[in-house]
Amino acid sequence: MWHSSDISMESLLDTCEFPAVCPVCGHRGGHIYLRADRPRRGGLWIWCSACRSFEHASIIPPSYWANDALIESFQLHAIPDLLEEQKDAIDAYMTQNYRGLDSDLCACCIRNADLSSLVCTQCHGKDTKAFLEGHSLVLECQSCGYRVVGASFYSPCEQDRKPYYLWIREDRIPAAVLVKLGSMLHIRVLEMKRQIENREKLNRSLSLKEIMEASRFLKEEGISHDILPAIRYSQYYECGEKLLSFN
Numbered sequence: 001m002w003h004s005s006d007i008s009m010e011s012l013l014d015t016c017e018f019p020a021v022c023p024v025c026g027h028r029g030g031h032i033y034l035r036a037d038r039p040r041r042g043g044l045w046i047w048c049s050a051c052r053s054f055e056h057a058s059i060i061p062p063s064y065w066a067n068d069a070l071i072e073s074f075q076l077h078a079i080p081d082l083l084e085e086q087k088d089a090i091d092a093y094m095t096q097n098y099r100g101l102d103s104d105l106c107a108c109c110i111r112n113a114d115l116s117s118l119v120c121t122q123c124h125g126k127d128t129k130a131f132l133e134g135h136s137l138v139l140e141c142q143s144c145g146y147r148v149v150g151a152s153f154y155s156p157c158e159q160d161r162k163p164y165y166l167w168i169r170e171d172r173i174p175a176a177v178l179v180k181l182g183s184m185l186h187i188r189v190l191e192m193k194r195q196i197e198n199r200e201k202l203n204r205s206l207s208l209k210e211i212m213e214a215s216r217f218l219k220e221e222g223i224s225h226d227i228l229p230a231i232r233y234s235q236y237y238e239c240g241e242k243l244l245s246f247n
Contacts, residue, residue, distance in 0.1 A: 002079050005053040008161035009046045016098055018091035025051035033083050033090055034098070035076060036061040041113060047080040049087060054080050058110055058137075058153050062102050068093045105156040106235040110137070122146040157233055163205035166214055167226040168196045177221050184214055201228060212236055 005024045012020050012030045020030040029050035036042040042061040047054035056078045070089050075082055083090060106112060111132060118128040118139065125143035132138070132153060139148045166185075173196065182189040187204055195202055206214065211227055216237065218225050 002047070002052050002054050002081075004055065005051075007053075008159070009048070009053060009055050010159060011162070012046055013101055016095065016100060018094050019049070019087070022048040022050060022053065024048060024053045027051065031083070031087055031091060032094060032098070033080075034059070034061050034065060034067075034094075035071075035073060036065050036067055037073065041110070043076065045080050045083055047083065049084060056080070057159060058150075059156075060107075060110060060113060062099070064099065066097070068097075103232060104234045105232045106239070109155050109157075110153050111155055111239070112235070120144060120146055157208060157236060160208045162208070162229065164208060164211040164231075165201045165203075165205060165228045166211060167201040167228060168218070169199075169224040169226065171197050171199070173223060174221075177223065181214065181217065184217065185210065208233075 007024045009023055009030070011023050012032050015030070015032075018031055019028050021028050022030040025048060027048070027050035029048045031045075031047055031049070033045040034042060042059055042065075044057050044059040045054065046056075068090070070086055070093065071082060118130055119126055120128045120141035120143065123141060123144040123146065125141055127142040129140050129142060130137065131140075133149075135153055137150045137153045139150075141147070173193075178189050178193060181187075182192055185192075185202070185204060185206065187202060192202060208231075212231070212233075215225065215227060215231075
């Protein structure tokens with residue numbers, strides 16, 4: 001039976017050869033599938049043939065993406081049964097054509113998409129408004145009153161469950177900064193001081209929200225540091241809609 005996992009499968013989006021090693025079970029049964037519905041809007045499926053873990057979400061496809069001719073859009077459902085049947089052909093297509101997501105994940109975010117020029121599917125009027133209510137996308141025609149609500153419109157940052165690490169590049173840091181940083185990250189100050197002096201990354205993995213808050217604090221204090229892996233959210237601090245599920 002297909003099921004979601006506590007371990008994120010999104011690391012497969014950094015892979016360009018399929019089938020790939022599944023981050024959940026470690027078997028080479030990982031697949032991804034992209035389908036662009038219209039400009040800057042589409043669907044994403046990630047699944048594993050071995051452990052039957054899967055993820056499905058809305059996504060803004062890469063700017064270069066062209067759909068395959070293997071499956072019709074109306075055949076697609078959240079559960080990847082049909083995709084599993086076509087996995088060999090899908091893997092071949094993805095390996096040949098997929099080059100990764102656009103580097104800036106904020107540019108791929110549904111919350112930054114231009115939804116101003118939509119046409120009503122009922123009356124074909126051009127006075128259709130689109131807006132987000134929490135994680136639901138609402139399409140509402142101002143002419144005929146037709147209204148559609150779609151679910152699961154999550155920002156890339158909300159789905160980011162990768163472990164991040166902080167590497168502080170300076171070995172002389174004021175004690176007050178160490179104490180504040182240790183309190184923020186729940187790391188013992190002496191342990192953190194030793195890792196910094198040994199030019200090691202801090203050994204505690206951090207969530208996206210934790211690493212971004214720590215990075216902003218270090219920047220304010222003028223302390224050079226690196227984030228591993230690199231952050232791909234150019235508008236994280238400016239976005240008023242970020243991390244809705246964490247509020």
